[in-house]
Amino acid sequence: MSALQDKYKALLDAANADGVTGLQVAEADGVLHIDGTAPSADVKNKLWDVYGQIDPNFATGDVVLNVNVATAVEGAKVKVVTQETDLNIRKGPGTDQPIVGKAAKDEIVTLVGKANDQWWLIRTDAGEEGYSYAQYLSPL
Template identity: 70%
Template sequence: MALQDKYKELIDAAQSSGTTNLKVSELDGVLHIDGVAPTGAVKDKLWDIYGKIDPNFLTGDVVMNINVATAVEGAKLEVITDSTNLNIRKGPGTDQPVVGKAAHGETVTLINKTNDQWWLIRTNGGAEGYSYSQYLKPVE
C-alpha cells in the first residue's frame, strides 16, 4: 500500500481544514507532510487522525511538520521596516493612495490576509488599510 493511500484521511483533512503551503512528498519510504495549519485546533485534529492510523506512532513512515499560523485574524503584528514608517494604503497595491502610516516597531492588528503580499491591518490609532506583508512580523 502506498503511503499516500495509507494516510489519505490525514492528507484530505489537512487540505479541507485550510492548511496552507501544504506539501506532501515521499522519500525513501517516508511520507513527509508539511504545511501551516490555520489554528492549533486544526493541528491537534491532524495529530488525532495520525494517531488513529498509527496508534503508537511506531511505524516511522510519516514525518508531519505542521506549524500553526501566527499571523491569523486579530493577531498582533510588528512593523519591521528598516527605519521608516510603513505606508497604509486604501487598496492592495502601490498605486493606491496612502491613508495612514505605522511607525517602525509599532504593533498593529491583522484584519485579513488579502494575499501573500498585501495584508489588511489596523493601527492602534484606528487607521485601517493595506500594507506590504514583507514589513510585518507576527508578535510571538
C-alpha cells in the first residue's frame, strides 16, 4: 500500500463498505485517483465527508474522487435561478473543486441529493452530475 493509499485508507474503506461498484484506485504523479459508482447520493456525500475529514477544505489536492451515483435517482426537479450567468457544477462540494459542467439560467435539473445546506448534488438532462451552490437552485 502506498503512502497515499495509507493516508486515504478510511476513504477507500468507506467506498468498499458502502457498496461502491467498479472501484478503481490508481496513483499517478503523486495523485490518488478513485473511480467508481456509488449506489446512492448518500454514499457519494459520505465519501466527500470522509475525504474532508482527512484533508480539510480539500487543500492538498492529492486525490481525484470521481464517483458518480449509479442511476438517475428519482428526485425533485429544481430550477437554476442565477442572475444572468450559468451555474457551475463542481466535482465536489466546494468552490475549490474543479468545474465539471454548467447549467444555464432557468434550466430545470434533477436534485440527486444534498451534501449540506450550501451544496446540492444535481444532474442535468445531459447527464452532467456534480455539486452546485444551493442558493442558486429553487424547487419547482
